[in-house]
Amino acid sequence: MTPDTPLIIDDITLQSRLFLGTAGYPSPDILRQAIEASNPGLITVSLRRENAAGKGQDFWGIIKDMNVPVLPNTAGCFTAQEAITTAEMAREVFETNWIKLEVIGDDYLLNPDPFDLLKAAEALTNKGFNVFPYMTDDLILAQRLSDIGCKILMPWGAPIGSGKGLNNPYALQTMRDRFTGHTLVVDAGLGAPSHAAQAMEMGFDAVLLNTAVSKAADPVAMARAFAQATTAGRSAFRAGIIAPQSSARASTPMLDKPFWHQG
Amino acid sequence: MNITLNGSPETVTDGMTIAALLQDKGYGDKLVAVAVNGAFTPKSTREEQTLSDGDTVEIVAPMQGG
Numbered sequence: 001m002t003p004d005t006p007l008i009i010d011d012i013t014l015q016s017r018l019f020l021g022t023a024g025y026p027s028p029d030i031l032r033q034a035i036e037a038s039n040p041g042l043i044t045v046s047l048r049r050e051n052a053a054g055k056g057q058d059f060w061g062i063i064k065d066m067n068v069p070v071l072p073n074t075a076g077c078f079t080a081q082e083a084i085t086t087a088e089m090a091r092e093v094f095e096t097n098w099i100k101l102e103v104i105g106d107d108y109l110l111n112p113d114p115f116d117l118l119k120a121a122e123a124l125t126n127k128g129f130n131v132f133p134y135m136t137d138d139l140i141l142a143q144r145l146s147d148i149g150c151k152i153l154m155p156w157g158a159p160i161g162s163g164k165g166l167n168n169p170y171a172l173q174t175m176r177d178r179f180t181g182h183t184l185v186v187d188a189g190l191g192a193p194s195h196a197a198q199a200m201e202m203g204f205d206a207v208l209l210n211t212a213v214s215k216a217a218d219p220v221a222m223a224r225a226f227a228q229a230t231t232a233g234r235s236a237f238r239a240g241i242i243a244p245q246s247s248a249r250a251s252t253p254m255l256d257k258p259f260w261h262q263g
Numbered sequence: 264m265n266i267t268l269n270g271s272p273e274t275v276t277d278g279m280t281i282a283a284l285l286q287d288k289g290y291g292d293k294l295v296a297v298a299v300n301g302a303f304t305p306k307s308t309r310e311e312q313t314l315s316d317g318d319t320v321e322i323v324a325p326m327q328g329g
Contacts, residue, residue: 021328022328022329023328023329024329044329045325045326046325046328047323047326048323048324049269049321049322049323049324050269050293050295050322050324051269052288052289055326056293056295057294057324059325060294073328081301082301085298085302086323088296088305089296089297089298089303089323092296092305093294093296093323094325161329188329210329
């Protein structure tokens with residue numbers, strides 16, 4: 001098999017197909033170790049109100065030294081306008097046109113709001129952003145986002161932080177099959193490394209997760225496990241997985257089996 | 264005049280620029296971005312843009328995110 005090609009976004013070659021969030025770790029040092037252990041292709045960050053003590057400055061100092069591309073998010077935004085303003089602030093602070101566009105529509109399940117998402121994605125694309133939309137797995141939404149210029153689509157596996165894995169593999173597989181030229185990332189809801197492997201086996205280009213690692217009993221070991229599962233899933237996809245069938249097919253050949261009687 | 268800074272009421276000098284506000288509140292040398300009344304205010308305009316009574320100012324910095 002030919003060697004795998006790396007994922008390249010805007011001429012930046014990503015080191016792996018695991019995208020890792022930076023929130024909720026027991027300590028900054030464990031976050032740093034988790035990043036080192038899993039070698040993520042990019043890490044997600046956010047913007048929050050700064051205090052005069054400058055708590056954000058210390059965090060940024062750690063992240064900058066890791067030399068991993070950052071993907072700022074608009075987490076917690078509930079309207080297109082909030083998300084647009086947050087994205088513009090993120091571009092100035094992080095010096096990147098990349099934005100993980102989150103527009104949340106529901107407090108309880110943190111569902112992406114597809115209508116304001118599309119509105120914000122269009123405005124930001126027109127302002128020169130490369131929008132990574134956090135979205136539901138709806139095919140028409142994917143088409144509309146593609147129509148306004150999104151080359152990357154990030155459907156959810158399950159609600160953020162739920163750890164339920166891929167709630168609707170059929171929808172995700174269909175999106176993969178229909179959007180062959182897009183970079184597709186399963187974002188949110190992964191809990192176990194097997195969920196990451198499953199998404200990669202389906203042909204997704206990458207997976208994005210945070211809570212599954214940061215809230216694990218041992219975040220550093222879990223970060224490594226997710227990295228291995230992502231690689232394994234990717235290798236399996238490239239190797240060509242057999243189609244399932246309902247009847248048995250003997251793997252050991254029958255030819256020259258002892259005690260065999262013909263006719 | 265009165266403004267709202269990161270959700271809290273503040274009294275500041277009339278006609279203060281954003282740059283002066285940042286300096287005054289201890290953000291002078293920090294990596295932050297600013298929005299006034301919900302609109303992004305680029306760094307390049309901080310020296311000129313003045314605040315008005317009742318303005319809502321958000322000052323944000325890098326933070327952990329998923």
